Amino acid sequence: MMVSADHHPDGGSFERLMREAEQAAKGDEDLKQRLLTERVVREFVKRLVQEQEAAVNYEISVLGFHVPERNRTKPPPHAADDHHDHHQEKKRRFEQIINKKSSSSSIVTQEPKKQQRQKMRRKITNRTRAAAAAQVIEVVPEMPERFKNEIEEMGGSKVVLVIQKKLMMCDTTERHNRFSIPIGKIKNDFLEAEEKERLIDRGEAIEDVKLIQPCVSTVNVRLKKWDMDNSYTLNLTRTWYKEAVCNTANQLEIGSRMQLYAFRLEHNNNELCFALVNLDLVNN
Structure with missing residues (x-):
């Protein structure tokens, strides 16, 4: 599952999460990225759980398709129990992913870091590239x-x-x-x-x-x-x-x-x- 850092369930902004992570990391870039990733994933999980708990009318099924109004029926008692167990199992899996310390072992935590690297690369201007190229000194041998x-x-x-x-x-x-x-x-x-x-x-x-x-x-x-x-x-x-x-x-x-x-x-x-x-x- 890909976690998007641009959607914040509480109406906040990704920039605010970034500032909070920077303050907590105190200059440690790796720690800042890890804290930011954890905050984004936690907010995502929180929002997902809230939406699932509110979906008592089963407008969104387990597979993610929309059930038309005319076809909606109350689920049988055993179906409600199965849905509750599935919901709890999904919640436990997300919590396990969040609590993992190694980002290399988690696809969820790797993706935001990749996105951050891509954004940082895009911020490099032509002027910066030119300045870096100017620092390369060409060796000019003396005439024989x-x-x-x-x-x-x-x-x-x-x-x-x-x-x-x-x-x-x-x-x-x-x-x-x-x-x-x-x-x-x-x-x-x-x-x-x-x-x-x-x-x-x-x-x-x-x-x-x-x-x-x-x-x-x-x-x-x-x-x-x-x-x-x-x-x-x-x-x-x-x-x-x-x-x-x-x-x-x-x-x-x-x-x-x-x-x-x-x-x-x-x-x-x-x-x-x-x-x-x-x-x-x-x-x-």
Whole structure:
């Protein structure tokens, strides 16, 4: 039998029972839930007993169906005795359930606790979830030395981490031919004002951008904006699949953990360049 805590026979409210349980429990959450459950069940039993005692005309039978007015007859004497014995037996069973200390052994006491947990979960707001997610700290490994040396040999400077992500299927297929840079995951601003106007506002691609691959060889790619529903993403395209994905030395596979860095060649009009690190290769 499922006990509903929302129906209080004395006209009271579930909130009042909750407050009384909290006061009696004095901060003990398990005790509060047990006291609240017992109060709800006791009120339910009390109401059930009162209704059965008042049902002298047998409008509600033992099986719970309604007896029409025209078909009502007085029960024989032995039927009244059987009904009284059944009523007493049901009352004893409810009392045994209430007096059990272990909630795990009672279905009646388990159900209200389950309902309370569900209500508590529903009260968790999106703001709370966002705050909890913000507490998760992403580990950002430092750029490997061989990439630092390569950038230094190229005369690069102003190195910033653009994104850290795992490769998805669309990052590794010939049909898509692109390494995606979702704007929501960009960690540092790496574009200059003129580049933003050209790339973001006018939608013009930046051609022949040097990319240091995970195998530390350099290829040229295209940086392009792709419009999406109510948003956009940046992508490294053109030779991405042929030069980077197909190069087995890079080991670019679905799920590979990647870092994309941006840096500048000040001696060449502050030219934008990238370095792509496969963290799985670094740790091997």
